[in-house]
Amino acid sequence: MFPKGTKRKFSDSGDEPAAGGEDVNQPSSVAVRMLSSYSLQRQSLLDMSLIKLQLCHMLVEPNLCRSVLIANTVRQIQEEMTQDGTWQIMTQALSAANAAAQCSADRLVATEVLCRQTEATQGEQVLKPFPAVGSEGCPAEEEEEVVVEEEGEGGVTMSTVSPQAPTSYLPGTFGMDPCWEEENGEDEEEDEDSEECGSGSEEGDSDRLVGDSRTAEQVFGTFEIKNPAPSPDPALEELFSDVDASYYDLDTVLTGMQSAPKMGPYDLLESLSSHGPSTLSSSTSCRSDLNELDHIMEIIVGS
């Protein structure tokens, strides 16, 4: 039905918000399942959109109409997630999952990764400081197959992407706003942004993370130190068993990434589904995500 290599998503059936909403009166387990299924679908849509936006940057000359439409979709999802309170949960969960010091750095890193422009080849993308929360850059095909089988693992957050993009985006990566907003008043070219990120950070070591000059080793070196040892995760082992290391240019980077704790997305999803819409108090602003979106839009169309 679709071009080669694309598997149909389980989310094909009923990605309407109404599906989730109607079931509120039904037995709670069903409702929770429906709601979390909707959340998962929404999450996967967000991830997919972010990947597409990033891929836009890799193209010869980005199609402005397409970029605008995708960015609007991302904005819409974020607004809805903000209303749900899901957005705060995500950012909270991610800060809880990582050490405090790492957290802000991750946010900065994440934004910078998103801002990356056209010269990014696949190899370079792998080079970029990835958010700690586990975008290990497994080829999406393998991810996808595992995902469908093991729904409960929360693998849905691994984006289903064309094999060209070895990286996967996680919800948290995009939404790491609070830091961004505090530090970055102006939205200029991404290089300037990343510098601003670095300078304004309240965490000392995060300064090292951002900017083109940062080496991947520094990023992942720091990461290894700061984060707790990963719990053995059979799903993840299976994921990585298929990864062909020669796919990436820098084995060091890959090694660094692979040995990094991989709990990010899974923990995140678990926390998402187990938490109610607004049980966590949020100290982070919700408006920052929109500012970040604006910034990204500016990057997309700026040149």
Add this chain to the structure above:
Amino acid sequence: MAGVGGGNDFQWCFSQVKGAIDEDVAEADIISTVEFNYSGDLLATGDKGGRVVIFQREQESKNRPHSRGEYNVYSTFQSHEPEFDYLKSLEIEEKINKIRWLPQQNAAHSLLSTNDKTIKLWKISQRDKRAEGYNLKDEDGRLRDPFRITSLRVPVLLPMDRMVEASPRRIFANAHTYHINSISVNSDHETYLSADDLRVNLWHLEITDRSFNIVDIKPANMEELTEVITAAECHPHQCNVFVYSSSKGTIRLCDMRAAALCDRQSKFFEEPEDPSSRSFFSEIISSISDVKFSHSGRYMMTRDYLSVKVWDLNMENRPVETYQVHEYLRSKLCSLYENDCIFDKFECCWNGSDSAIMTGSYNNFFRMFDRNTRRDITLEASRENSKPRAILKARKVSTGGKRKKDEISVDSLDFNKKILHTAWHPKENVIAVAATNNLYIFQDKIN
């Protein structure tokens, strides 16, 4: 079997197909635009390789009164070449986005063709006679010695093999920062507009170093950009009126007499959204991919991802007619988003009398809607139905559980075979359908 576009006994038949049969389609051969000229005798196609191919209809021969003239290649030329923008380090595609014919003013034919950045005016002229018997020149062109000339003769015109040449007469460049998506010749036959993602420019056909910017929706702060221009067209009769459509599903009609910069529209067409069908894809599928005025100038038609809408220019709050092209795709939007098909830009066209409209779909299907009888038909452009004068069979996509014989299920549709470009002869029931690298010509059955 009842058809569309004529009476009850109307049927569409295969006429011709142009293009290679190879399974392996070269990217450059993919047809990117199709357009009949004002008389319908010429049919132009542009492709991704920057070439323009013009077909001319042969005169109907006396021996075969029942077959209309066939379209044969008249001229082929390279309109645009790939360029490199050194400032941005980006390649500019040579793909022909649009071709628009100019009204014929003399023996030559003229058309405008555009890629992402540059519009060119091409003059296509033919020579089928040559003069012989000059007094001052020999047959091979050498000057004759005047003293040798003892008598005068009148040169005669002798037939020669037809030679068609295309020459670029004007090049309208450097006026668009963003990708040009539309060009439209004004009814005054002197000016034309070109539209990119954020701006619409007005040109004079004779002047290439200047154009007037008449619409600019670029925000001061590009971060605030949420809407782009997707198509624009001049009104067929009122030379001061034009419309442009947006990625948010709105159409703005502007009057050039009102102001130099037509940022404030005279009319704003938008259908209120149906809250029950709202999804994350609502905005994307509402994005208008094509807008066309009817020949009468009273209506306009817009194409969004799933439907075609006919608007009365006097009514802004909703369309007067809505036709579902492939509603069965609504439940597949997530997959179509994933494989990018949701961003496909389908075009639409009117027939000569504005009684029918046509647009393309996937699996090489195209759809026609009769506005009077409200009947619609789905036909397929495929080599299988390519026997001369073979009647096209109506196709159907099964949406429910049970699939009837001859129906095709949604999951079996080939989304790589998309019909984005179609054209309808301005006077007759002859249509041209571009299916990837092939051009199909269908006509009505002559009883």
